[in-house]
Amino acid sequence: MPSPLNIREDRLLAELAHLATISAHPAPAVTRVLFSPEDLAARAWLVSLASHAGLATRFDAVGNLFITLEGSDPSLPPVATGSHTDAIPNAGAYDGTVGVLGGLEALRSIREAGLTPRRSIELIMFTAEEPTRFGLGCLGSRMLAGALSPEKARALRDPDGRSLEDLRPADCPGDLEEVRLAEGCYHAFVELHIEQGPQLDTAGLDIGLVTHIAAPAAFRLYFTGTGGHAGAVLMKDRHDAFLAAAETALAVERAAIESPSPDTVGTTGVIRISPSAINSIPCEAMMEIDFRDTDLAARDQALARIREDAAAACARRGVSLDWSCINSDPPAVCAKDLLDIAARHADSLGCSRIPMISRAYHDSLFMARLCPTAMLFIPCLNGWSHRPDEYSRPEAITRGTAVLARTLFDLSA
Amino acid sequence: MPSPLNIREDRLLAELAHLATISAHPAPAVTRVLFSPEDLAARAWLVSLASHAGLATRFDAVGNLFITLEGSDPSLPPVATGSHTDAIPNAGAYDGTVGVLGGLEALRSIREAGLTPRRSIELIMFTAEEPTRFGLGCLGSRMLAGALSPEKARALRDPDGRSLEDLRPADCPGDLEEVRLAEGCYHAFVELHIEQGPQLDTAGLDIGLVTHIAAPAAFRLYFTGTGGHAGAVLMKDRHDAFLAAAETALAVERAAIESPSPDTVGTTGVIRISPSAINSIPCEAMMEIDFRDTDLAARDQALARIREDAAAACARRGVSLDWSCINSDPPAVCAKDLLDIAARHADSLGCSRIPMISRAYHDSLFMARLCPTAMLFIPCLNGWSHRPDEYSRPEAITRGTAVLARTLFDLSA
Incomplete structure (x- = not known):
């Protein structure tokens, strides 16, 4: 086991608060629609955060952002984590963003502890988990997994008749044909996310270990x-x-x-x-x-x-x-061995936990087609989500991030 | 009785066809929302038509347009006719416009016959009979009749938060307080309109003499x-x-x-x-x-x-x-003596007719508060209205206009 990884709660909360201000609607509402000025600003800010932390960044052709903490053996399939930063109109500050900024904090905690993982660890900010612009959710992870062909992606139109290729910015180069990844390209994928339901909050529990993702x-x-x-x-x-x-x-x-x-x-x-x-x-x-x-x-x-x-x-x-x-889409089943590792770290950190199913739709649904996948839920107040008063307590976010960081590092060994 | 008034069907139809092209949606759809570029263009074009015919024009502060054929005794309360040229999104070419351009043709037919009425005859193009912009129909006639106070009119906001005073063009000067007219300011008001229901078309009749306007x-x-x-x-x-x-x-x-x-x-x-x-x-x-x-x-x-x-x-x-x-609003009852005069002219022109009620909402509902009022309906195909395939046959329009012209001239004597 590594020396304790230090999650800097103050930094993580400040970043979540800042990201919430990049919104097309005034606070507390958060609106960031794919390739809107706000989405582009959030992407640019994430790249700058990653660069500041000494992490490499690259975009693929559909706008998925990959932030890499290089391992000592980069020839091995990396361990991955990630989530999304896009937000439906008048949403809140935590859906998706906890997994992206929590994932970034996890990578930084490993690096700042002076540790080098064996496998590289990649943080993915997936393009358009929300279906707002094209009516189709999980656009980025769907294409990574080959569940949406480049041909069908090219045929998508937003309400103003614009296509993905009309809208994607200059820093997302290349061909949509190159987005799809091969099965086994990652060693494992673990996503941290707010529950978006009341189960953990009502029961006063810290971590939900997601065993199944519902079929949407x-x-x-x-x-x-x-x-x-x-x-x-x-x-x-x-x-x-x-x-x-x-x-x-x-x-x-x-x-x-x-x-x-x-x-x-x-x-x-x-x-x-x-x-x-x-x-x-x-x-x-x-x-x-x-x-x-x-x-x-x-x-x-x-x-x-x-x-x-x-x-x-x-x-x-x-x-x-x-x-x-x-x-x-068919439902997804999470990998038991990943959940076991996460459970062990939750226990060692004194976090209470239960197995859960995810009724909401996540990028993990598609990542599960590429590699063993698991999801970690943290509580959000009253289960409220997709609304401006969506809220997760600081300690809930920190605990989830700490379990994520240890799980990723463990998997990268 | 005057010498026969000649309704120039070719001119009237060409003008109706031209007005339909001033639209925010492509033909055959007609969309002209109050104070949109299309509404302003239609207003400017009407003013130019009236000027070309030697008729005086003026706008009031809410944008009602008054086109006057001056009588030999302008001190008497004028006879009035009129309707609207605004159109809801994706409407047709005849709702309202038949009453405005038919009214203009009626005035021209009197003038071109070399006749001078004793009372002046006024054609009114009412502002925003349709409620599209402010959610309230008959804005112009409502204010003329004092059924909407200047204070309430000033408080109206469109979906973008703009007020009447933000939107009204420079050629609609003066104060909203000055829009209201006194009861008795007109000797009579007669509106020509398409039926917007199937009764006349189904029965193959020429003219509906409206006895009541439904309460909306x-x-x-x-x-x-x-x-x-x-x-x-x-x-x-x-x-x-x-x-x-x-x-x-x-x-x-x-x-x-x-x-x-x-x-x-x-x-x-x-x-x-x-x-x-x-x-x-x-x-x-x-x-x-x-x-x-x-x-x-x-x-x-x-x-x-x-x-x-x-x-x-x-x-x-x-x-x-x-x-x-x-x-x-309460229902309106049309003036029997006006309907009798119109019936006599319909008969003399060989037009078939029936008494009808109007289920649709018209500026006449409010003009009836100012002076004796009547409405003349002409058939429209299948009763279709508020849709791009709204249609009235040329002979139906001409007959209605001929009855209107004779009724107005008769009333002005």
């Missing part, structure tokens, strides 16, 4: 009805696209609630209607649905029911429906 | 729930603001369908949610409802029911609701 699926639905003047078209003559969408949103909720699996969740997070005028009957509605489960069969059964309900609502209303899949 | 009411609802990560918050722990709004939209429809009055219509034309991210539970929803009836009691009863249903949905979901009234 996302869909985009276009409803096409018939417009008209809100005053002049009688109710019996209407084909209101928004009302068909409203019924479908309620069907999504019903299917999740009535699913036999306790972990099924379904959300309609996006709805846009056209023409969007108070005195006009909506002729079009676009809706985005997120549906997840740890039980793939239960998820698919619930989804089939939603499709039936949506089709029935549309048929009754004379509205047509175009249903497309944005992504539908 | 509009509301803005803010739902506030609790956000959170779409993957991590279990269904039982949610307070989803959008689902409360979706239930309310369906309650609006149900109340309209089940109302004992055959003319009740209810529409949710606007819905916006926040944060509007696929993986985030909506914490806020804003919804705008339009509800109308010719029967004020039936309307208010249905609205009470919607409020109950919305309150119940919100209580069940732990979502709070702020319900505000944008406007709630």
